[in-house]
Amino acid sequence: MKHAFPSFGEEAGIAAARWRITVRGTVQGVGFRPFVYHEATTRGLAGWVKNTSTGVVIEVEGSPALLSGLADVLHHTPPSNARITAIDIREVTPSDEAGFRIAKSEQGGCRRVNLLPDLATCEACLAEMRDPSNRRYRYPFINCSGCGPRYSIIHGLPYDRAQTSMQHFALCAACRAEYDDPANRRFHAEPIACPACGPRLTLHDASGEPLETGDMALLAASQAIRDGSIVAVKGLGGFHLVTDARNEAAVALLRTRKRRNEKPFAVMFQSLAAIRSCCDLTPAAEALLSSSARPVVLLPYLDGPITRSVAPDNPRLGVLLPYTPLHHRLMDEVGFPIVATSGNLSGEPIVIDDAEAQARLAGIADLFLVHDRPIVRPIDDSVAQVVCGEPQLLRRARGYAPAPIPLVHTMAGLLAVGGQLKTTVALTRETDVVVSQHLGDLETTATRQAHADAIDDLVRLHDLKPRVAICDAHPDYASRQTAERLGLPTIAVQHHLAHVAACLAENDLTPPALGVAWDGTGHGPDGTIWGGEFLLLKKHGWSRVARLRPFRLPGGEAAIREPRRAALGLLYAAYGERSFAMRKLPPLAAFASEELPILRTMLERGVNAPLTSSMGRLFDACAALVGLRQRSSFEGQAAMSLEGTARDGVAARPYAFPLKALPDGDMAELDWQPAIDALLADLHAGVEAAAIADAWHRGLAHAILDVARHVGEQRVVLAGGCFQNVRLTEAAIGALRSSGFEPIWHRQVPPNDGGLALGQVAWTAWMETRGKRSCA
Structure with a gap:
């Protein structure tokens, strides 16, 4: 944090001085002005404090000693949710002003203030909501200056x-008195409300007819959930589809209606104790769950009442705690865990509007519990896990976005549009970058429109005119097409380069570094599908120093949904024609006899069978060979099955992935052949799947170390969707650390494609500062 204090020299002993203090960062919506008011009046200082487009500005008058005391408090003990990036103090002429006040906010000017993410309900508000003597008893929109909606409104x-x-809810006299009272916890709390003047609940049936209002609406919705119904609940940043997580029939019906066959649902629990009763809850995970961001956290599921169809064939459960008073009220009434999944059809954006919900969720929800506070922008739940005892975000949304990320050597006005899946957009300011909330996969017209809207929203809120649009190098990505329609100069950044740059950037680092970029698919400059890459980033450019040995994918993109195809392509690359005689292997047995001749022709002729160096597809192939998954209903399902199957210490040795130099001498290659040979031998010997999966993960971790030794770069960056795999990531970190290397991994920004936008602007900014404009 930057701060500057005036030097008074010989004038330090004057009776009174006046300072103008400008505080930048996340300082609006966190109770900062009431905090300053309290600290100033406690010291008997005069002046004022106000919000501006650049942050919070304070003019304060009194003795230099008291002024220094106030500045020290601002620097060391600001409000808990504030994030100060700079404090600038300069001396101005005293005005003999009496008293201290909160002045009217100042409009206009260059916008440098940070937007605050939505904050989970605080304990003080919860206590009031549950107090029968309080005027906000059972009120599901209670909040104060330290909690409640922010970015979503x-x-x-x-x-x-x-x-x-x-703005449409005029304050009643009681709320106005609290809002104007400096001693009150709701002093200048902008979303302040109560039953007399604030938002209200309504329960509608499937046809849109109102059934109940107010507290009776919530009670009726709670009873419907107890009875096994599916209720669409309007929350903070969109709708949830809610049902009893213990009820197999209700969960199965939700899957059918939502068209979500196997992808896990998140489950909301009433308390940490309830989570602890059925999940392995570490102190780090507990802190993450109970933070003001309240993300969904992936935890090992031990035993309990949750029906297994909530997360089929998955050893982990995505759990979260209530984060709004409405969710707390709902959980208080039902008293058991509920499925709380995004209110949408699979592949569509989350619904935020009441009428839109009635139309788009028709046929899914039996009832609609809505309120009349508009949601300004869709914000889905964030998803996180714990890696090496530290939080790692897998989806950055509610509670985290749009908090800015400091960026070394940034330049304002760089706009990045992300990739095709798990998309985000990003915009640079003078010293940082603002990354949007998770926007989803750009596979439908609706998500593409949401992506375009997010770009407009980001630019408008920050009042910054972009000067460059940065996109992925893949020519067919919808995000790239959006960038090209903006009418700006366009720069393409290679997919895996962006992954590595994002990880460096969020760790406040710049090149040089060795990047390990492992994922499912990325467009390579050589026209092949990359995904198992080792990139050496230097101060003035990058190079591909190693890769996974390529193999063909019969059917191209069909192999993403069918791991058996990746396995067949791998076997053909390893054993040629002999692979088609291995009919007892699970992936070959999964094909109909008439399919195999067609696939053989594809592989022999290289027709509709592109080459890939994808680590994601190699994981798919392993999962298929072991017999875990021949088809996938969602991205990463096969790899998740393989990770979930592995158990520590059951494999005698890790599989070998030797590093071999290629003939041209410029690049090396990880050869998977010895690992596949060993895997097939273990299958033939009846070795259990847990041991094979363990040997696979540890072997790949050792392979990363081998490449690091070969390249000789101490800083090793682990990026890309494969590093959502906790077992792989922790094994790689351990191997690198034990050999003296510095592993770098994602924490604040997802390792998957949700981090691409950050990487795109980071790499472009770094190259611009070095006078280079060609970034691909």
């Missing part, structure tokens, strides 16, 4: 009620 800056979706 903001129309513009500075952050004032008139700039939020609460």
Whole structure:
């Protein structure tokens, strides 16, 4: 954090001085002005504090000693949710002002203030909501200056009620008195509300007819959930589809209606104790679950009431705690875990509007529990896990976005549009980059429109005119097509380069580094499908120093949904024609006899069978060979099955993935052949799948170490969707550390394609500072 204090020299002993203090960062919507008011009046200082487009500005007058005390408090003990990036102090002429006040917010000017993510309900508000003597008893929209909606309700800056979706709710006398009272916890709390003047609940049936209002609506919805119904609940950043997580029939019906065959659902629990009763809950995971962000956290599921169809064939469960008063009220009433999954059809954006919900969720939800506070922008739940005892985000959304990420050597006005899957967009400011919330996969017209809307929203909120649009190098990505329609100069950054740059950037680092970029698919400059790459990033460019040995994917993109195809392509690359005689292997046995001649022709002629160096497809092939998964209903399912099957210490040795130099001498190659030979031998010998999976993961971790030794770069970056795999990531980190290397991995930004936008702007900014414009 930057800060500057004036030097008074010989004038330090004057009776009174006046300072103008500008505080930048996340300082609006966190109770910062009430905090300053309290600290100033406690010291008997005069002046004012106000929100501006650049942050919070304070003019304060008194003795230099008292002024220094105030500055020290701002620096060391600001409000808990504030994130200060700079404090600038300069001396101005005293005005003999009396008293201290909160001045009217200032509009206009260059917008440098940070938008605040939505904050989980605080304990003080929960206590009031559960107190029968309190006027907000059972009120599902209670909040204060330290909690409640922020980003999901903001129309513009500075952050004032008139700039939020609460502008339509006129304060009653009681709320106005609290809002104006400096001693009150709701002093200048912009979303302040109560039953007399704030938002209200309504319960609708499937046809849109209102059934109940207010607390009776919530009670009726709770009873419906107990009875096994599916209820669409309007929350903070969109709708949830809610049903009893213990009820097999209800969960199966939700899967059928939502068209989500096997992908896990998140489960909301009432308390940490309830989670602890059925999941392995570490202190790090507990802290993550109970943080103000309240993400969904992936935990090992031990035993309990949750029906297994919530997360079929998955040893982990995505769990979360209530984070709004409405969720707390709902959980207080039902008293058991509920499925709380995004309110949408699979592949579509989350629904935020009441009428849209009634139309798009028709046939899915039996009832609709809605409220009349508009949601300004869709924000899905964040998803996280714990890696090496530290949080790692897998989906950065509610509670985290749009908190900025500091960026070394940034330049304002770089706009990145991300990739095709798990997309985000990003915009650079003078010293940092703002990354949007998770937007989803750009596979439908609706998600593509949401992506375009997010770009407009980001630019408008920050009042920054982009000067360059940065996209993925894949020519067919919808995000790239959007970038090309913006009318700006366009720069393409290679997919895996962006992955590595994102990981460096979020760790506040710049090249040089060795990047290990492992994922499912990325467009390679050589026209092949990359995904098992080792990239050496230097101060003035990058090079591909090693790769996974390529193999063909019969059927091309069909192999993404059918791991058996990846396995067949791998076997053909290893054993040629002999592979088609291995009919007892699970992937070959999964094909109909008439399919195999067609696939053989594809592989022999290289027709509709592109070459790939993808580590994601290699994981798919292993899962298919072991017999875990021949088809996948969602991205990464086969690899997740392989990770979940592995157990520590059951394999005698890790599989070997030797590093071999290629004939041209410029690049090396990880050869998977010895590992496949060993895997097939273990299968023939009846070795259990847990041992094979363990040997596979540890072998790949050792392979990363071998390449690091070969290249000789101490800093090794682990990026790409494969490093969502906790077992692989922790094994690689351990192997690298034990040999003196510095492993770098993702924490704040997902290792999957949700981090691409950050990597795109980071690499472009670094190259611009070095006078280079060709970034691909």
